[in-house]
Amino acid sequence: MTTPLLAVQNLAVTFDTAEGTVHAVKGIDFTVERGRTLGIVGESGSGKSVTSLAVMGLHRGATVTGSAQLDGTELIGAPDDHLRTLRGRKMAMVFQDALTALHPYFTVGDQIAEAYRSHFGGTRKAAHARAVDVLGDVGIPEPARRAREHPHQFSGGMRQRAMIALALSCEPDLIIADEPTTALDVTVQAQVLDLLTRLQRERGLGLVLITHDLGVIARAADDVLVMYGGSAVEQADAEALFTTPRHPYTRGLLDSLPRLDAAPDTALRAIPGTPPSLLAPPAGCAFHPRCPAYAATSDTRCTGERPPLRTVAGGHRSACIHDEVTA
Amino acid sequence: MIGYLLRRLAAMAATLLVVCALTFAVFYLFPADPAVQFCGKDCSTERIELVRQQLGLADPLIVQFWHYVTGIFAGQTLGTGQYAVQCGFPCFGYSFQSAQPVWDLMMDRLPTSISLALGAAALWLLLGVGTGVVSALRRGTRLDRTLMVGTIGVAALPVYFTAMILLYLVVTVAGLLPYPRYIAFTEHPGQWISNLILPWITLALLNAAIYARMTRNSVIETMAEPYVRTARAKGLRERRVVGKHGLRPALTPVVTMLGMDLGGLLAGALITESLFSLPGIGKLFADSLNKSDQPVVMGVTLLASFFIVSSNLVVDLLYAWIDPRARLA
Amino acid sequence: MTTPLPTAAAEGAGAPDTTEAPASPWKLALHRLRHQKAALVGAAIIAFFVLAALLAPVLTAISGTRPDTVDKKAVDPYLGGLPRGALGGISPQHWLGVEPLLGRDIFARLLYGAQISLLVAFSAALLITLIGTVLGITAGYFGGRTDALISRFMDVMMSFPSLIFMIALLSVARDVNRVLLLIGVMSLFSWPYIARVVRGQTLSLKHREYVEAARASGTRNSRILFGEILPNLTGTIIVYVTLAVPGLIGTEAALSFLGVGIRPPTPSWGQMISDAVLYYKVDPMFFILPSACLFLVVLAFTLVGDALRDALDPKGSRT
Numbered sequence: 001m002t003t004p005l006l007a008v009q010n011l012a013v014t015f016d017t018a019e020g021t022v023h024a025v026k027g028i029d030f031t032v033e034r035g036r037t038l039g040i041v042g043e044s045g046s047g048k049s050v051t052s053l054a055v056m057g058l059h060r061g062a063t064v065t066g067s068a069q070l071d072g073t074e075l076i077g078a079p080d081d082h083l084r085t086l087r088g089r090k091m092a093m094v095f096q097d098a099l100t101a102l103h104p105y106f107t108v109g110d111q112i113a114e115a116y117r118s119h120f121g122g123t124r125k126a127a128h129a130r131a132v133d134v135l136g137d138v139g140i141p142e143p144a145r146r147a148r149e150h151p152h153q154f155s156g157g158m159r160q161r162a163m164i165a166l167a168l169s170c171e172p173d174l175i176i177a178d179e180p181t182t183a184l185d186v187t188v189q190a191q192v193l194d195l196l197t198r199l200q201r202e203r204g205l206g207l208v209l210i211t212h213d214l215g216v217i218a219r220a221a222d223d224v225l226v227m228y229g230g231s232a233v234e235q236a237d238a239e240a241l242f243t244t245p246r247h248p249y250t251r252g253l254l255d256s257l258p259r260l261d262a263a264p265d266t267a268l269r270a271i272p273g274t275p276p277s278l279l280a281p282p283a284g285c286a287f288h289p290r291c292p293a294y295a296a297t298s299d300t301r302c303t304g305e306r307p308p309l310r311t312v313a314g315g316h317r318s319a320c321i322h323d324e325v326t327a
Numbered sequence: 328m329i330g331y332l333l334r335r336l337a338a339m340a341a342t343l344l345v346v347c348a349l350t351f352a353v354f355y356l357f358p359a360d361p362a363v364q365f366c367g368k369d370c371s372t373e374r375i376e377l378v379r380q381q382l383g384l385a386d387p388l389i390v391q392f393w394h395y396v397t398g399i400f401a402g403q404t405l406g407t408g409q410y411a412v413q414c415g416f417p418c419f420g421y422s423f424q425s426a427q428p429v430w431d432l433m434m435d436r437l438p439t440s441i442s443l444a445l446g447a448a449a450l451w452l453l454l455g456v457g458t459g460v461v462s463a464l465r466r467g468t469r470l471d472r473t474l475m476v477g478t479i480g481v482a483a484l485p486v487y488f489t490a491m492i493l494l495y496l497v498v499t500v501a502g503l504l505p506y507p508r509y510i511a512f513t514e515h516p517g518q519w520i521s522n523l524i525l526p527w528i529t530l531a532l533l534n535a536a537i538y539a540r541m542t543r544n545s546v547i548e549t550m551a552e553p554y555v556r557t558a559r560a561k562g563l564r565e566r567r568v569v570g571k572h573g574l575r576p577a578l579t580p581v582v583t584m585l586g587m588d589l590g591g592l593l594a595g596a597l598i599t600e601s602l603f604s605l606p607g608i609g610k611l612f613a614d615s616l617n618k619s620d621q622p623v624v625m626g627v628t629l630l631a632s633f634f635i636v637s638s639n640l641v642v643d644l645l646y647a648w649i650d651p652r653a654r655l656a
Numbered sequence: 657m658t659t660p661l662p663t664a665a666a667e668g669a670g671a672p673d674t675t676e677a678p679a680s681p682w683k684l685a686l687h688r689l690r691h692q693k694a695a696l697v698g699a700a701i702i703a704f705f706v707l708a709a710l711l712a713p714v715l716t717a718i719s720g721t722r723p724d725t726v727d728k729k730a731v732d733p734y735l736g737g738l739p740r741g742a743l744g745g746i747s748p749q750h751w752l753g754v755e756p757l758l759g760r761d762i763f764a765r766l767l768y769g770a771q772i773s774l775l776v777a778f779s780a781a782l783l784i785t786l787i788g789t790v791l792g793i794t795a796g797y798f799g800g801r802t803d804a805l806i807s808r809f810m811d812v813m814m815s816f817p818s819l820i821f822m823i824a825l826l827s828v829a830r831d832v833n834r835v836l837l838l839i840g841v842m843s844l845f846s847w848p849y850i851a852r853v854v855r856g857q858t859l860s861l862k863h864r865e866y867v868e869a870a871r872a873s874g875t876r877n878s879r880i881l882f883g884e885i886l887p888n889l890t891g892t893i894i895v896y897v898t899l900a901v902p903g904l905i906g907t908e909a910a911l912s913f914l915g916v917g918i919r920p921p922t923p924s925w926g927q928m929i930s931d932a933v934l935y936y937k938v939d940p941m942f943f944i945l946p947s948a949c950l951f952l953v954v955l956a957f958t959l960v961g962d963a964l965r966d967a968l969d970p971k972g973s974r975t
Contacts, residue, residue, distance in 0.1 A: 101553040102557065115561035354824070476694070479955065483955035485954070595819055621828070628817070
């Protein structure tokens with residue numbers, strides 16, 4: 001058995017705030033293989049972004065425990081000097097809003113060239129040529145000219161492409177894209193997402209795609225991890241998740257999507273309630289206050305211990321006590 | 328960029344005109360009799376009448392204002408006949424007491440004021456920005472708290488107190504430095520420094536404290552920006568992340584403030600100049616106040632406004648040069 | 657697609673706003689303030705000086721001195737009029753010593769000086785709060801041409817060298833009531849700073865749901881301004897006024913120091929410092945006492961203002 005590109009085990013992240021300790025991520029496991037895309041889906045506060053930052057070692061002021069191995073190299077607890085040589089080079093990140101994630105003072109070309117030179121050295125000229133190349137690779141017209149422009153001179157879609165170019169510039173093995181299309185117009189979203197998946201397939205990259213948008217997952221992910229309140233509540237391949245969702249939360253998410261085959265005036269079914277407080281999370285299953293199964297049964301097991309992920313079918317895991325009942 | 332420059336210049340010209348109008352109003356409309364004010368203490372009736380004629384106070388106000396404004400750009404002759412006095416370009420008024428154009432009086436004092444302002448600015452930048460950056464990067468530590476409490480204390484020190492204590496301890500008791508007097512840099516650079524160091528400290532302390540607090544806020548805010556996280560995600564060394572990606576934008580507001588403070592300081596150091604008896608523009612202003620030499624008071628007021636308005640322009644241009652986004656505005 | 661919830665940036669760190677809201681922001685602020693030693697020290701110093709100023713007539717009756725009584729016996733004519741005795745002539749009659757030359761009692765002059773300093777600073781603070789709030793709210797709420805006009809006016813006012821202009825105005829002003837004049841002139845150049853902050857806050861409040869709802873339901877503008885917007889601005893205004901007070905006290909001292917503020921025989925700290933500067937070598941106490949008062953009051957207001965800002969306006973604001 002070969003080592004997976006990224007293997008995360010029992011990863012937990014806590015923050016100490018003035019109001020108390022926040023358990024942002026409560027022990028999750030997943031693996032990402034080369035050439036595959038893992039989609040992590042969840043609402044704000046579900047811990048999906050924190051997970052990605054913890055893997056990259058970019059969590060500031062947080063305590064991270066557990067294990068995350070990139071190609072067999074342990075990342076958690078590794079000295080920052082070592083992590084730095086991996087960041088950008090072996091694993092790269094695409095951030096949500098390229099307007100704020102790219103530096104306003106420097107040209108796009110300079111920002112890409114800077115990343116390249118910091119890992120490979122070489123002349124400024126060579127690094128700049130490399131920047132123009134990757135800008136071309138991500139479909140930016142006239143890359144040589146655009147490389148000399150500042151981020152604010154780019155359109156939203158082009159800016160996000162530049163962000164992807166920056167991530168690709170040092171030919172990493174793993175790319176983590178955190179809500180890469182959320183800030184974009186709908187039509188541009190599809191283009192950027194297609195670009196990302198095309199590059200991922202062509203180059204055999206491992207891709208972690210973090211989103212709150214099931215549409216994005218459906219379009220791009222091979223495997224899916226559903227997060228709620230800092231824990232994984234369901235894990236499956238994309239096909240299985242969309243055809244036979246097991247966890248009540250996943251089902252709620254799917255029900256809240258508009259469907260083409262529904263009658264025109266069917267109301268969308270939103271999940272009632274709000275995401276849980278991270279400071280004072282509900283006891284037991286974090287989802288129980290909003291869960292229809294709990295509402296119907298008032299099962300004391302829902303409020304007792306946090307239900308663990310259990311295998312419910314081949315490669316399909318879910319963290320619900322009612323699974324047998326509701327399956 | 329050219330269009331931006333032209334727009335800014337036009338706005339500056341408009342502000343200057345407003346400033347001229349207000350200054351004019353203060354000195355020509357506010358007093359009971361401008362002639363008495365402009366002539367000064369113990370003026371005979373004949374002299375007051377002469378001043379009245381030289382200032383053209385019999386003309387309609389708008390004509391007086393016109394002469395006043397055009398005088399700045401073209402110079403003017405005050406009065407007629409044998410009593411006429413020349414006030415060449417740029418005419419900022421004429422001191423009847425010292426029988427000299429105000430501009431000449433001010434230009435004599437300018438080198439002192441510039442020396443004082445530049446030295447003090449260098450000092451407070453060094454102290455303030457240094458403290459602010461260290462405090463921000465060590466946020467929440469004992470060092471940070473100590474420094475920030477220190478800045479509050481320093482900011483509350485009255486300049487009189489700082490100046491006199493420094494004079495007393497360093498000059499009178501320890502005899503380490505001479506009693507400050509102005510020596511031109513070109514004349515003797517070493518003495519220029521040793522004479523001005525106490526006034527520099529006096530003038531710099533308050534601003535050092537203010538800049539330290541502002542820099543700290545700005546650095547903390549900038550270091551939380553997504554683009555700083557991107558710089559880390561690229562795998563850059565922390566020193567480069569902080570130095571290039573963090574500090575450059577964090578210090579932009581500091582540059583802005585520096586420009587405005589420097590502009591204000593050229594005539595605004597009057598208390599420090601008075602305390603150390605340094606012959607700067609501020610001292611000229613304070614002395615003229617005591618002598619009731621109103622034309623000089625008015626001239627310095629106008630010059631001080633010009634300094635501030637033009638330093639605002641310089642700051643805007645500098646800002647556009649540092650931050651590419653500002654060029655669009 | 658799914659419910660578009662706030663973006664991922666707020667994840668984890670954004671937790672506090674999901675907790676239940678505290679009963680009232682004022683209670684929370686008061687709670688936070690109690691735990692700030694610096695703020696308590698500041699408040700104590702302010703209380704001390706305010707009491708001293710208010711009780712000046714009582715206290716001077718006890719000490720048996722008047723601020724303007726000349727006591728030639730307390731100074732030594734053979735020493736150029738320096739106070740007799742150590743530390744600037746401290747004695748049972750003159751608790752904090754006397755001025756050189758005239759021998760006026762420093763204790764009494766400091767007390768009456770505190771009256772003037774605080775009176776001028778507080779009145780000016782009140783005035784700039786009024787002007788700044790009214791103009792700031794008007795500009796922010798009504799927007800458009802009103803806003804453009806007021807904002808331009810503020811820009812012009814702020815591009816003046818304020819100290820120089822204040823001095824110029826005071827030097828040509830007809831001599832009426834110096835105190836009123838000082839308050840007026842100081843306020844004239846200080847209100848734009850508060851107005852700018854109030855304007856910014858009003859702009860953001862204007863688009864909150866409850867304000868839009870009130871407007872949509874036809875509530876009168878005045879009701880919205882005083883009922884919905886103003887209450888939400890009080891915290892910010894209090895913070896800025898508190899932080900403006902030390903500046904005003906310092907300005908009053910500077911103006912009096914330069915001889916265009918409070919005129920003798922009315923005592924003021926700035927004037928005392930100005931007199932004392934000549935004697936800094938031979939009679940340092942005369943110089944140190946008013947400076948120390950000035951330092952303490954400015955420090956106290958800064959401490960309290962800073963703590964208030966942290967408590968009421970956690971995001972703070974940058975100048």
